[in-house]
Amino acid sequence: MAIELKTKPKSPQGQNVLLGKSLQELTEWVQEQGQPAYRGKQLYQWLYEKGARSLSDISVFPKSWREEVKDYPIGRSQIHHRSIAPDKTRKYLLRLQDGLIIETVGIPTEKRLTVCVSSQVGCPMDCDFCATGKGGFTRNLAPHEIVDQVLTVQEDFQRRVSHVVFMGMGEPLLNLKAVVSAVNILNQDVGIGMRSLTISTVGLPAKIEQLARHQLQVTFAVSLHAPNQALREQLIPSAKHYPLKNLLEDCHKYVEMTKRRVTFEYILLAGVNDLPEQAQELAVQIRGFQSHVNLIPYNPISEADYKRPNSQRINAFLNILQQENIAVSVRYSRGLETDAACGQLRAAKV
Numbered sequence: 458m459a460i461e462l463k464t465k466p467k468s469p470q471g472q473n474v475l476l477g478k479s480l481q482e483l484t485e486w487v488q489e490q491g492q493p494a495y496r497g498k499q500l501y502q503w504l505y506e507k508g509a510r511s512l513s514d515i516s517v518f519p520k521s522w523r524e525e526v527k528d529y530p531i532g533r534s535q536i537h538h539r540s541i542a543p544d545k546t547r548k549y550l551l552r553l554q555d556g557l558i559i560e561t562v563g564i565p566t567e568k569r570l571t572v573c574v575s576s577q578v579g580c581p582m583d584c585d586f587c588a589t590g591k592g593g594f595t596r597n598l599a600p601h602e603i604v605d606q607v608l609t610v611q612e613d614f615q616r617r618v619s620h621v622v623f624m625g626m627g628e629p630l631l632n633l634k635a636v637v638s639a640v641n642i643l644n645q646d647v648g649i650g651m652r653s654l655t656i657s658t659v660g661l662p663a664k665i666e667q668l669a670r671h672q673l674q675v676t677f678a679v680s681l682h683a684p685n686q687a688l689r690e691q692l693i694p695s696a697k698h699y700p701l702k703n704l705l706e707d708c709h710k711y712v713e714m715t716k717r718r719v720t721f722e723y724i725l726l727a728g729v730n731d732l733p734e735q736a737q738e739l740a741v742q743i744r745g746f747q748s749h750v751n752l753i754p755y756n757p758i759s760e761a762d763y764k765r766p767n768s769q770r771i772n773a774f775l776n777i778l779q780q781e782n783i784a785v786s787v788r789y790s791r792g793l794e795t796d797a798a799c800g801q802l803r804a805a806k807v
């Protein structure tokens with residue numbers, strides 16, 4: 458018999474799915490459904506620890522009530538496609554409730570399981586080296602759609618996720634409210650340490666300060682990719698509206714406000730931004746900065762003409778920065794063969 462639910466589900470982007478709700482909100486919800494308050498705690502554990510995909514999975518609930526609420530939307534996606542690279546990196550295409558597809562990557566090492574999450578469906582930033590940027594933008598993700606990606610990878614690997622990086626599809630600072638909310642859920646409800654969460658941006662005016670005001674103890678990464686404004690504009694069209702000088706000033710402010718260092722990401726593109734003089738120029742730009750530089754040798758995509766530098770060029774760039782006393786490391790890509798779509802995402806070995 459179809460039973461009318463006391464709280465109606467909203468649209469896929471609406472917040473009225475269960476995933477993403479706090480313990481208190483879930484407790485209120487079960488009470489609205491005429492159940493005792495302790496069922497809220499059970500629901501919370503099944504959502505965030507056991508990764509329940511449907512209320513009918515929750516075997517501690519009475520059978521008759523499970524039957525009543527079995528169609529209530531929890532907010533989980535479906536795995537549309539999964540590919541596994543020889544290095545065990547897994548790329549997922551996830552189908553959201555409204556049928557749109559996003560991608561997520563699970564990157565295992567002996568000690569860590571890192572998830573590279575998307576924050577938008579597509580991306581409006583149009584970075585020249587990025588496959589996601591070439592595909593345009595559709596919509597922002599809701600907090601539960603970000604959290605779902607982590608739970609999906611956790612379930613598929615049958616292992617706890619230790620780190621999350623916002624380096625998949627989308628520019629996280631364009632969806633700041635949902636990203637901050639997802640960060641808090643991942644920390645408080647899924648149990649991932651704040652410092653193991655990384656928010657990465659290409660930089661947007663005023664947004665870095667907005668993020669700093671939240672005082673999250675997350676790792677903050679800024680995609681520089683160029684040592685000067687002219688080249689940055691070529692690689693990241695949105696940089697036209699945000700001069701490198703202003704971006705670096707805002708990064709300084711971020712360090713002051715949060716007392717946390719900034720990570721600078723620098724994708725190395727052969728013959729474009731990997732010359733010795735460009736390493737020198739970069740060193741001058743960020744000298745004295747409380748920062749760490751990640752050099753990421755580029756993974757070629759068919760839509761762009763860029764190439765990956767050889768190891769001699771990579772090492773030469775690295776050595777110059779080290780001689781200039783810049784804290785720097787090279788991050789080699791994982792899961793190249795999985796053909797993950799975003800330039801940042803494919804570089805996400807953490």
Ligand code: SF4
Binds near residue numbers: 580626627
């Ligand atoms: S690199 Fe990131 S910000 Fe740039 S287009 Fe790709 S997804 Fe968007």
